[in-house]
Amino acid sequence: MARRRQLLASSASLLAVGLGGCLGSGSSNSTSDNESTEANRMNSTGGNSGAKTAGGTTATGSGSYSVRVKPNPSQTFESVPETYAIIPSAWLDIGMALGKQPAAAASFKRAPLKYYDQLPNVAFDKESVTLLAGDAESSYDKENFYTANVDVHIIDPRLLKSYANWKDADIEEIAKNVGPFAGSTIRFAMDGTDPFYDLYGAFEKAAKIFQRQRQFREWQSFYDEFHSRITSKLPPKAERPSVAAIWRGINPDSGEFRISAVYKKQNNTRSFRTLGLKDAFGKQTPDAAVGYEELLDVDPDYIGGVGLLTSMNHDEFTSQVVEPLEANANGQSLNAVKNGNVVRTGGQYMGPIVDLFSTEALAKQVFPDQFGEWPGSIGDIPKNERLFDRKRLSEIINSNGNDST
Numbered sequence: 001m002a003r004r005r006q007l008l009a010s011s012a013s014l015l016a017v018g019l020g021g022c023l024g025s026g027s028s029n030s031t032s033d034n035e036s037t038e039a040n041r042m043n044s045t046g047g048n049s050g051a052k053t054a055g056g057t058t059a060t061g062s063g064s065y066s067v068r069v070k071p072n073p074s075q076t077f078e079s080v081p082e083t084y085a086i087i088p089s090a091w092l093d094i095g096m097a098l099g100k101q102p103a104a105a106a107s108f109k110r111a112p113l114k115y116y117d118q119l120p121n122v123a124f125d126k127e128s129v130t131l132l133a134g135d136a137e138s139s140y141d142k143e144n145f146y147t148a149n150v151d152v153h154i155i156d157p158r159l160l161k162s163y164a165n166w167k168d169a170d171i172e173e174i175a176k177n178v179g180p181f182a183g184s185t186i187r188f189a190m191d192g193t194d195p196f197y198d199l200y201g202a203f204e205k206a207a208k209i210f211q212r213q214r215q216f217r218e219w220q221s222f223y224d225e226f227h228s229r230i231t232s233k234l235p236p237k238a239e240r241p242s243v244a245a246i247w248r249g250i251n252p253d254s255g256e257f258r259i260s261a262v263y264k265k266q267n268n269t270r271s272f273r274t275l276g277l278k279d280a281f282g283k284q285t286p287d288a289a290v291g292y293e294e295l296l297d298v299d300p301d302y303i304g305g306v307g308l309l310t311s312m313n314h315d316e317f318t319s320q321v322v323e324p325l326e327a328n329a330n331g332q333s334l335n336a337v338k339n340g341n342v343v344r345t346g347g348q349y350m351g352p353i354v355d356l357f358s359t360e361a362l363a364k365q366v367f368p369d370q371f372g373e374w375p376g377s378i379g380d381i382p383k384n385e386r387l388f389d390r391k392r393l394s395e396i397i398n399s400n401g402n403d404s405t
Helices: 037-044 091-097 113-118 142-148 157-164 168-177 199-209 213-232 267-274 292-298 314-327 352-366 390-397
Strands: 008-010 058-061 064-067 075-077 133-135 138-140 242-247 302-305 342-344
Touching: 064 199, 091 199, 091 352, 113 352, 138 142, 138 157, 142 168, 157 168, 199 213, 199 352, 213 267, 213 352, 213 390, 242 267, 242 292, 267 352, 302 314, 314 342, 342 352, 352 390
Parallel strands: 242 302, 302 342
Antiparallel strands: 008 075, 058 064, 064 075, 133 138
16 A cells, blocks of 8 residues: 555545535636635634745644545645546646656547647656556546655546546545545536636646646737737627537437537536527527537527547548538538537546637637637747747746745
């Protein structure tokens, strides 16, 4: 059994962590939740005399600090974690945005590694990562968690329960003997009372865990400037096109498509919202798969392949999605297909880095007059037509000195 980590003093038992409901709608954003409620209660009753620092982290004395990422209890770290584990989620990209590669991960299938190749002095070393499972969503062996022996698991324990049928006792065992859990699902909102962390809300939580708040503020400033430049060039709201965002891949010959809500503040459709595209289904997103008939009823201006910017290259997207849609008797009746308006975005594992590339790619695919033509690949965008500075972004990623302010 791995050595006991001395980083954690949990404020509540992880046995209380439940599945918390199925995927669906929930309250939005993270920064309004009070992660120092327990510390404040203790202060008022003569308990721990820590003081809350800027950014919402609770200092508890002797250099320790507490961070809460719901649905997990507040975690007190005696020192800054050096190593962490993730499973498929936006947390991989969040960690990389802070210049911290995970020490352990599950499958790399659909992981957004190709984006890091586009940034100078940013690289991902797969060989140095301990694998926790044989598949992205199953076969999680606890012995692999002991082998990885990380300081903190940036993993929502509800996903381990859902993917691998872990029990509360399994979660508590790994938290006690290896390291705490401090992750939350941000791909979709979760039902129940837990808050939904948007991308930058989750990003800020990670910055607190790794005590890189100054780096996060640099990121926030960089993104705000990028967002302002993009939105200032968008056409008026009334003139913006509609989109049917399709996830779980697009198989034109199957005649079945899973629609992802654009209007909801869920992470996988973030790029469409940033660019103000209208949800072709309004607020009536179908729960079950739809067919060509339903797509023809709404007849979107664009069909969006959620995640296909990550999982496919240009040739694959053209041969496996675009051309089969054009050849399908039903598909070719859609105006989006007729007009060559089948586009793709970063999708479900989109963290801060992927978000920039995804928004840039979608802007060029939908609004070429404002943002320049889309060449088909993120690596083929001419330097003078890029919508954000890769070199400056790399400098922020590599400015990884710790701070606690």
